[in-house]
Amino acid sequence: MELFLNQLPYDLLSIVIFLPLCGAFLALLTKTDLQAKIIGLITTFLNFAISLLLLYHFDPTRIGFQFVNLKEWFPLLKLRYAVGVDGISLVLVLLTALLSPICVLCSWRAIEERIKSFIFCLLLMETSMIGVFCALDFILFYLFWEGMLIPMYLLIAIWGGPKKDYASLKFFIYTLVGSVFLLVAIIALYLKEGTFFIPHLLFKGYDLQFQLWVFLAFSAAFAIKVPMFPFHTWLPAAHVEAPTAGSVFLASILLKMGAYGFLRFCFGITPQASIKMAPVILILSIIGVIYAGFLCLAQEDMKRLVAYSSVAHMGFVTYGLFTFKLWGFKGAMLQMLNHGLTTGALFLCVGILYERTHSRLILDNSGLGQRMPLFVAFLGLFCFSSFGFPGTNNFVGELFVLLGAFESNKALALFLIPGPVLGAAYMLRLLKRLVWKDGETLPLKDLNLREVIYLAPLVVGIIWIGFAPGGLISLMEPSLKVFLQAVSGG
Amino acid sequence: MGGLFLELFFFICFLILFGLSLKRKPSFRLKGIASFLSFLGFLLSLWALDKRGFFFHGLYVLDGLSQTFKVFIAFGLFLVCWMIKEEEELEGGYGGEFYAFLTLSSLGLMMVVSALEFLTLFLALELSSYSLYLILPLRRNAKQKALEGAIKYVLFGAISSGITLYGIGYYYLLTGTTKFLFLSLEKDLLGFLVFLLVFASFFFKLSLFPFHFWAPDVYEGASNSASAFIATVPKLGGLALLLRLSGLVGGGELLAKALWAFSVFSMTYGNLSALVQRDLKRLLAYSGIAHAGYFLFGVMTFKDHGRLSSAFYGLVYLIMTLGAFLTVILLSQRDENPTLEDLKGLYQRSPLLAFTLAVSAFSLVGIPPTGGFMGKLLLFISAFKEGYFTMVLIGAINTALSLFYYLNLVRLSYSQKPEIRTPIKLNFREKLLCLIFIGLNLFLGVFPSQIQNFLDISFTTSHIWEAR
Numbered sequence: 001m002e003l004f005l006n007q008l009p010y011d012l013l014s015i016v017i018f019l020p021l022c023g024a025f026l027a028l029l030t031k032t033d034l035q036a037k038i039i040g041l042i043t044t045f046l047n048f049a050i051s052l053l054l055l056y057h058f059d060p061t062r063i064g065f066q067f068v069n070l071k072e073w074f075p076l077l078k079l080r081y082a083v084g085v086d087g088i089s090l091v092l093v094l095l096t097a098l099l100s101p102i103c104v105l106c107s108w109r110a111i112e113e114r115i116k117s118f119i120f121c122l123l124l125m126e127t128s129m130i131g132v133f134c135a136l137d138f139i140l141f142y143l144f145w146e147g148m149l150i151p152m153y154l155l156i157a158i159w160g161g162p163k164k165d166y167a168s169l170k171f172f173i174y175t176l177v178g179s180v181f182l183l184v185a186i187i188a189l190y191l192k193e194g195t196f197f198i199p200h201l202l203f204k205g206y207d208l209q210f211q212l213w214v215f216l217a218f219s220a221a222f223a224i225k226v227p228m229f230p231f232h233t234w235l236p237a238a239h240v241e242a243p244t245a246g247s248v249f250l251a252s253i254l255l256k257m258g259a260y261g262f263l264r265f266c267f268g269i270t271p272q273a274s275i276k277m278a279p280v281i282l283i284l285s286i287i288g289v290i291y292a293g294f295l296c297l298a299q300e301d302m303k304r305l306v307a308y309s310s311v312a313h314m315g316f317v318t319y320g321l322f323t324f325k326l327w328g329f330k331g332a333m334l335q336m337l338n339h340g341l342t343t344g345a346l347f348l349c350v351g352i353l354y355e356r357t358h359s360r361l362i363l364d365n366s367g368l369g370q371r372m373p374l375f376v377a378f379l380g381l382f383c384f385s386s387f388g389f390p391g392t393n394n395f396v397g398e399l400f401v402l403l404g405a406f407e408s409n410k411a412l413a414l415f416l417i418p419g420p421v422l423g424a425a426y427m428l429r430l431l432k433r434l435v436w437k438d439g440e441t442l443p444l445k446d447l448n449l450r451e452v453i454y455l456a457p458l459v460v461g462i463i464w465i466g467f468a469p470g471g472l473i474s475l476m477e478p479s480l481k482v483f484l485q486a487v488s489g490g
Numbered sequence: 491m492g493g494l495f496l497e498l499f500f501f502i503c504f505l506i507l508f509g510l511s512l513k514r515k516p517s518f519r520l521k522g523i524a525s526f527l528s529f530l531g532f533l534l535s536l537w538a539l540d541k542r543g544f545f546f547h548g549l550y551v552l553d554g555l556s557q558t559f560k561v562f563i564a565f566g567l568f569l570v571c572w573m574i575k576e577e578e579e580l581e582g583g584y585g586g587e588f589y590a591f592l593t594l595s596s597l598g599l600m601m602v603v604s605a606l607e608f609l610t611l612f613l614a615l616e617l618s619s620y621s622l623y624l625i626l627p628l629r630r631n632a633k634q635k636a637l638e639g640a641i642k643y644v645l646f647g648a649i650s651s652g653i654t655l656y657g658i659g660y661y662y663l664l665t666g667t668t669k670f671l672f673l674s675l676e677k678d679l680l681g682f683l684v685f686l687l688v689f690a691s692f693f694f695k696l697s698l699f700p701f702h703f704w705a706p707d708v709y710e711g712a713s714n715s716a717s718a719f720i721a722t723v724p725k726l727g728g729l730a731l732l733l734r735l736s737g738l739v740g741g742g743e744l745l746a747k748a749l750w751a752f753s754v755f756s757m758t759y760g761n762l763s764a765l766v767q768r769d770l771k772r773l774l775a776y777s778g779i780a781h782a783g784y785f786l787f788g789v790m791t792f793k794d795h796g797r798l799s800s801a802f803y804g805l806v807y808l809i810m811t812l813g814a815f816l817t818v819i820l821l822s823q824r825d826e827n828p829t830l831e832d833l834k835g836l837y838q839r840s841p842l843l844a845f846t847l848a849v850s851a852f853s854l855v856g857i858p859p860t861g862g863f864m865g866k867l868l869l870f871i872s873a874f875k876e877g878y879f880t881m882v883l884i885g886a887i888n889t890a891l892s893l894f895y896y897l898n899l900v901r902l903s904y905s906q907k908p909e910i911r912t913p914i915k916l917n918f919r920e921k922l923l924c925l926i927f928i929g930l931n932l933f934l935g936v937f938p939s940q941i942q943n944f945l946d947i948s949f950t951t952s953h954i955w956e957a958r
Contacts, residue, residue, distance in 0.1 A: 074864075074939045076798070077871065094751040101663075115839065139867070143936075157905040158837065167903040172897060176857070180890060187867075191874055 001199050002064030003084065008373045012054055013067040013083050013405070015095065016128050020100070023342060033115040037108060040119035040226025044100035044126065051097035063478045065136060073137070078195055082136035088333065089133040089480035091472060092260060095251050095340045096133070098136060098457065100126045103245035105454040110244055111159055118159060121151040122245060129253050133260065138186045138196040138427050140255055145257070146179055152254070154472075155246040156238060165351060174234040178224035185217035187285055189269070189302035202268040208276075212218035215273035216265050221280070225258030225349045226318060228281070229288040232311045239307035240360075244351030247303070251310050251347060252340035259317045259336055263329075263483060278322045286415045288315035293422030299430065302353070303360045305430060306346045309386060311421060313339045313394075319416060320401035324487045329480045330473055337472070338385075338401050338465060343480035345382045345458040349375070352451055356444050362430065367437030371444040376435055378447070378455050382429045387423035387463045393465035493541030493552045494929040496534050496560060497604075500597040501617055503527045504590050511586020521576045524589035525869075528568040529780035531593075546935035548669070549607040549853075555656040556604040558801065558945060559730040563603075566723040566808050579825045584628045592719060595621035599727030603734070608658045608688075611731070615691055618724060619647050629713040631825050637901055639704075639711025641673055650694035650707025657687025670705030672738055682744045685735065697775070699756035706763075709775040717813035719773055721778050722808050728786050733797045734938040736789045749790040750881060755887040757760060757783030765896050770828045771897060772817055774811065777854060780892060784885065785877075787869040796872040798945050802946040803865035804936050805941065806853065810862055813850030813927035817843055819909045820920055833899060843914060844903045846924040851896040853931045856889055861934025 006013065023043025027036045058066060067083030073081040085093060111118050128151070131144030149172060156168040189201055192210070206214070224231045239247050266274050292311035297306035313335065319333030328476055352375065353365050368376050385392035389398075398420055405413035447455075465472065506527065510520060539557050544550070560584060570592065576585050598618025605611035627633075628642035658668065661684045665671055673681050690701065697705040709717040739745060760780030767773040783806075788800025820843055821836070837844040853862035866889065870882050909922045914923070 072939070076795075076939070076942045076944065077868070113843070143858040143863075147864075149857065152851060153900075154848075154904065157901070160905070165901065168905055169897070169901055174892070176893060177890065180886060184886065187871060187874065190871070 001086070001202060002062075003199055004059075004062060004064055004066045004069045006067045006069050007260045008057065010382070011067075011069050012057065012087065015135055016047060016051050016054060016097070017083065017127060017134055018452065019043060019050065020126040020130075024120045024127070027116055027119040027123065030116060034411075035204055036116040036119045037104065040104045040123060041101060043123060044097075046106050047096040049124070050070050054085070055090065055094060058085070058087075058475075060087060060475050060478060063482055065232060068136065073140070077139070077190075078140050078175060080137050081140060081198060082197060083131075083134040083140075083357065084089055084136050084352055085134055086171050087476040088260070088263065088470065088483075090477060091333070092133045092253075092256055092366075093130050093255075095337055096126065096129045096178065098461075099248060099344055101459070102344070102348070102454045103248050105242065105450060106351055107249070108450060110351060118155075121155050122211045122249075124148075124151040125155070125249055129249070129257075132257055136198045137344065138189070138198060138201070140196075140276070141198070142179070142183060142186060145182070146176075146244075148254070149175055149179075152246065152250070155249075155326040156242045159243040160241040160248070163237070164241045165238040170234045171238040174224055174231070174244070178221035178231075179488065181217040182221035185214045188214060188217075192327055198264075203271075204269070204467050208272055209306055211270040211273035212276065215270040215277060218261065218270065219277070222258040222261040222266070223284075224348055225261065226255060226314050227258070228318060229284045229291065229311075229312065229315070231429070232292075235311060236307045239310070239347075239455070240301065240303045244347060244354075246345040247307075247351075248344045251307070252344035253308060255314055256336045256340060259376040260316065261388050262318065262321055263332075265486045269484045275324065276320070279322070281318055281322045282409075282412060285315040285319040286412070288294075288312065289319070289416060289419040290422065293426065295420060296426035297422070299426075300362055301360050301435075302350045302362055302365070302430065303347070305362075305426065306350060308342060308422070309346075309426065310339065312423065313343065314385075316398060316401050316416075316419065320404055323401075323404040324410040324484065325476075326409045326480065326484055327407060328399050330477065331397050331400025331402075331404055333476050334393070334400060334465065334469060335470070337461075338393040338397045341458050341461045341465075342382055342385045342392075345378075345385060348455060348458075349379050349382060350446070362433050366433055367435075367441040368444075369435040371441050371448045374452075376448045379434065380431060381459060381462065383427045385466070387427045391463070393469075395463045396469045427451065492542055492827075493538055493745045494545065495565075496538040497597060499534055499598055500600065501592055502532055503531060504594045504597060506592035507586055507593060510564045510776040511590055513586075520585040520589060521571070521574065524593075525568070525571045528564070528593070530570045531596075532564040534563070535561045535899060542793070544606075545608075548611050550601075551606045552604060552606050552886070554732060555734060556600075559726060559804075560601045561721040562602050562726050562805055562808060563596050563599050563723055566719070566726065566812065567592065569923075570715055570719045570723070571813050572919070573718065573812070573819055575800060575825070578817075578823070579713040579715055580628055580630055580935060587626060588628050589922070590775070591621040591624050592694040593619075595625070595719075597721060599724060600634060601665075602727045602878065603730040605731075606670050607854075608661060608670075612655065612658065615654075615695075616651065618727065621648070622720060622724065625716050626708065626712045626717075628716070629711070629825070635707075635779075635859055636713070637709040637711070639708040639849065642704045643708045646694060646701065650690045650701055652686050653690035657684050657690065657834055659941050660684045660687065662786070670735075670738055679744075680746075681739075682742070685739060685742070685745055686748055688735070689732065692728040692732050693752070693782075693793045695724045695733075696782040697725070697779050697784065698786070699752055699759055702756065702779045702782070702922070705779055705845075706772045706775040710769060710827060714771070714815065714819045714822060714827075717774075718812060718819065721774060721815065724780070725785075726804050726808060729789075729800060732785075732789050733800060733851055736797065739792060746792065748788050748791045753783040753786035753790070753922070754881070754884050755783075756780065756786070757885065758891075760889050762893040764892070768829050768831075770821075770830060770833070770899075773830075774814055774818070777892070777896075778811065780888065781811075781854075783888075784866070784869060786871045787885065788883065790878075791872050791876040793872070794870065794878065796869075796876065798942075799872040800867035801945055802938070802941060806861040809927065809934065810850045810853040810860070813846055813931060816856065816927060817847040817850070820914065820916065830902060832910065833902040834909075836903035836914075838908050839910070840914040840916060842924045846927050847903055848900045849928045849931045851899045853935070855893050855896045860931050861938075862931075864935050866936045 068084035136140035504761035601614035634931035
């Protein structure tokens with residue numbers, strides 16, 4: 001892909017990546033907890049504003065990486081500090097920047113101890129998440145990819161729920177094992193091509209044997225991160241035990257990295273192997289969608305339910321990607337964003353309830369229709385969006401994926417149909433049991449202004465994508481076509 | 491002769507400290523003086539970094555390799571002197587001896603890395619070893635264990651020195667001189683044997699399989715600071731000399747195979763044994779044995795890039811191991827050996843200390859963005875380039891193995907409830923040390939090029955045998 005060097009007088013992209021890091025250290029230096037929270041909020045909000053500037057300067061008609069910045073980093077291994085974004089990574093950067101202030105806001109009262117360290121970890125996460133999407137050097141990419149493991153581990157291990165010990169360990173070991181395979185693949189590519197620079201490694205047409213090995217190593221890492229069906233068991237544990245902000249980061253952004261990796265690296269570097277292995281991935285995706293759907297139907301814990309629904313939604317994403325059709329690609333990308341917004345919002349809702357009732361069981365939180373009407377309005381919208389009600393974002397995404405699926409393989413696509421149906425079943429069941437209840441109920445405090453403020457942007461996003469996804473798609477389409485060409489042409 | 495000023499300075503330091511130790515009840519703070527002197531020594535070693543030359547008829551050399559490692563050694567000595575909790579750790583009134591012989595041992599190691607002849611080398615080596623023999627029993631508590639450890643160290647040290655001497659004898663037989671000469675080892679069984687025997691002493695210093703038996707007992711027996719020193723600085727000396735001698739060998743396929751085997755056994759044995767340890771210092775001892783195996787990755791490439799990787803990893807190892815030992819020292823109140831149980835809930839007792847341990851542990855595993863990752867990456871790529879594919883694979887599997895016990899340290903300190911709730915109060919010096927270790931570990935991982943510039947100079951000029 002072509003590289004468009006940064007033409008702006010300042011290095012906008014590096015600012016977006018490293019501003020949270022500066023904020024993180026600033027937060028450590030503060031005197032009171034309130035100051036730390038304010039610094040966290042200001043940094044993340046400012047970063048979102050700056051990332052909008054990125055969107056403003058981004059030229060969607062140019063195909064290739066923009067705002068590219070190249071600097072020598074470690075000449076011995078020919079490492080470079082190389083960052084840049086194309087349409088695919090830009091939207092993910094925006095999503096990250098949008099969710100970060102929301103995560104700070106949602107932890108305002110929920111986190112009571114060691115707030116400075118908490119803000120530090122959150123901001124560190126933001127830097128490494130944005131870094132993953134922007135890195136154009138494989139070792140830099142790996143540094144961010146793994147660097148996020150430590151703050152995420154700490155988020156779960158320190159501020160997590162009762163089984164945090166088990167959950168944090170499982171998360172760490174699973175992800176690390178996957179990453180080791182990733183590293184092996186990176187080194188293998190380096191020895192073959194003598195560079196870690198990603199644009200020079202893309203679309204090279206390596207021989208099939210080599211591609212297959214690299215693909216297997218890559219997909220081990222990405223499938224664990226997504227997570228795909230047999231590798232998903234770390235996810236419910238980690239999601240349930242993590243604090244709300246951690247769950248939102250995990251669900252909305254960390255899971256996207258797996259799908260991003262499939263798209264960018266598996267399709268870009270090992271296209272033939274991807275085509276060869278596609279049936280396996282497709283079948284695993286279908287199993288994920290249906291199996292997770294049934295699991296959701298049986299959950300009594302709201303957070304577990306949302307966590308398993310993530311597995312189902314991400315199954316749609318991987319299915320969309322491995323259809324190798326433009327509809328599928330667009331649908332997968334949209335689904336990634338949608339899942340980020342909707343599932344993030346659902347986790348926030350669960351967090352809000354937990355703050356009030358100190359229970360995540362559906363039974364303990366029933367009858368909300370009377371007790372928290374405003375909250376139920378939001379929750380209702382998010383639940384409807386989650387199973388793809390027309391007019392909400394997931395409808396568009398799932399529709400596109402299904403279009404792609406039927407275009408590529410009609411028989412297999414039929415198995416995908418129960419997915420949205422199951423989604424409707426478990427989401428409506430959840431909604432019904434939460435909203436209605438016979439008998440008396442104790443009153444609960446409804447949403448306060450802070451909570452409305454951080455839920456509102458998600459509502460706007462959900463409805464906006466539901467009705468007018470065109471703008472977003474035109475942003476991503478040129479970049480998607482490049483990768484599509486690699487997997488369908490070669 | 492200006493370059494030799496560094497060695498002279500350390501010798502003077504030894505004399506000063508030894509003089510101070512003659513007074514039974516010193517009225518001033520010995521620790522302050524020792525830290526100050528070792529800091530001066532560190533600065534001086536930086537000044538001496540670009541000094542070059544041959545001395546004493548070519549038996550002693552100042553070149554890139556030696557000067558770089560002298561900086562590492564001086565830095566290690568300074569950190570250890572600064573970390574120590576003297577009052578709790580040492581037998582009353584022996585502070586002077588402790589610092590004096592620590593300095594003397596470092597001086598010996600500095601001479602080891604500069605030696606270009608086997609007898610010089612041997613004398614320097616013994617100088618450093620004998621000083622350590624004296625330091626080991628100087629522990630306030632656990633007298634029995636300390637003595638046991640010291641005896642073991644002497645015994646194994648003597649045996650490995652004997653083996654090395656035997657090898658030197660053969661070397662003389664082969665070449666008619668004790669100077670270092672370039673030897674081509676193709677089809678030369680005797681040459682192979684010579685190097686294998688000579689290496690024994692350095693394997694001992696590195697606690698590499700099969701010369702590792704002393705390590706766990708010595709670490710357990712010695713005072714915490716003494717084991718911090720033994721775990722790091724002498725290993726760097728051993729590593730430096732392995733790097734120098736590996737440059738003497740041409741076509742040493744048989745030797746490479748032997749090193750391969752030692753490395754694999756060392757890594758696997760160290761990591762597997764560390765998995766079941768309950769004593770933190772014993773765990774670190776086995777971790778050291780495993781890391782000695784990683785060091786050999788670079789040595790057995792017999793190439794400059796491999797040696798550079800090993801040297802880089804040596805520095806990283808110094809930082810990350812000392813960071814872990816800092817936790818050991820600060821965690822134990824009365825110089826008892828901390829167990830894994832004592833780590834429980836460390837985060838609630840002292841967040842900074844827990845973070846230092848976490849960063850060091852992550853670095854020891856090799857998780858980015860720490861120095862351990864860059865070091866392992868360099869080593870693995872160097873070995874890969876020379877075709878040691880299975881070796882890298884075994885190394886990777888070992889890294890995965892080691893994850894369990896290192897991560898366990900972090901897990902215990904972060905997500906378990908503390909049994910003792912008293913917070914650990916850190917004073918300014920201790921906080922500063924924590925920050926230095928965290929900072930250096932991350933710095934080495936994120937800005938490795940700074941160190942590379944530093945090492946590059948040293949390795950491009952290290953072909954001394956060609957110059958002579």
